[in-house]
Amino acid sequence: MYSFDYVRPSGVTEAAGAAGENDRFLAGGQTLLPTLKLRLSEADKLIDLGGIPDLKGISVSGSEVTIGAMTRHADVAGSAEVKSAIPALAHLASLIGDPQVRNRGTIGGSIANNDPAADYPAALVGLGATVHTNKRSIAAEDFFVDLFETALEDGELVTKVSFPVPEKAGYAKFPNPASRFALTGVFVAKTSGGVRVAVTGAGPCVFRQREMEAALYGNFSPDAVASIRTDPSDLNADIHASAEYRAHLISVMAARAVKAAK
Missing domain, CATH: 3.30.465.10 (Uridine Diphospho-n-acetylenolpyruvylglucosamine Reductase; domain 3)
Structure with missing residues (x-):
């Protein structure tokens, strides 16, 4: 030091x-x-x-x-x-x-x-x-x-x-088992003005998943986001997870966050 x-x-x-x-x-x-x-x-x-x-x-x-x-x-x-x-x-x-x-x-x-x-x-x-x-x-x-x-x-x-304070919100993450940092984490919030989906851990900085927001605005359910895929080209890749795997986790964690929302 x-x-x-x-x-x-x-x-x-x-x-x-x-x-x-x-x-x-x-x-x-x-x-x-x-x-x-x-x-x-x-x-x-x-x-x-x-x-x-x-x-x-x-x-x-x-x-x-x-x-x-x-x-x-x-x-x-x-x-x-x-x-x-x-x-x-x-x-x-x-x-x-x-x-x-x-x-x-x-x-x-x-x-x-x-x-x-x-x-x-x-x-x-x-x-x-x-x-x-x-x-x-x-x-x-x-x-x-x-x-x-x-x-x-x-x-x-x-x-x-x-x-x-939102109408309802949920958060789900896939943690690194050692550090507990998010390999991928997704926060979903439903408000009177619409739906926001924020992703951490997957990219260099937190970002919104706009396609999922649009889907959830019409149907706030896990099924609405489970099949939506995120482009992995700008996502992180390291010894813990590839960019493609993090892209997959965004869909999984988003569906879990919606299911947990309250």
Whole structure:
């Protein structure tokens, strides 16, 4: 691990003000700390967000669920409010990693890292969520840009995420048995404005499956998507699964997500 300075601010303004060009915000640390330890990344300064109470917590107001950026996966998974308003979101959080990861990792850290196999991006895009930062509000589809890339600018940090409550939603994934990351995960949400289908794990970045959305709009059932095939040409291929296999999994996981939707 390369040397760095460490600060623990007590507020968002202080945290943002402390950030320089080669400084990093520390949330749960589930990706950042191992990469620092292995010297795969470096920082002049680590800005620990753990001492900012305003970044933590879950609230439900009307038809919207708001989750603070430093809220842990375990808290989302166990929240009675989330389970009541968006059961699929609580279920998704319960599938992230293992108990150790869920009790350290945070929603803000996960989406800011934008790992292509992370679960939360599918929920944000599938539900049409909004990411709030210390500077602005960003629609989820505009927030996730590409592999490990987001719309965040230097010195900008996620403060919370707001999720519209759908009529029903479901999530299903085929996990890597070791890491529990999604080889392919699909989040399906039915709203008054239509249906959204978001896919994670299969490509370099979360994306919507428009053909499945159109099919589910007319017939919200597993049969409507089970036979729809996704073009594998732009999908990931690695030692765990070929692009063709991930394309197949999109259809299978989409059908399971629809069946589980509530």
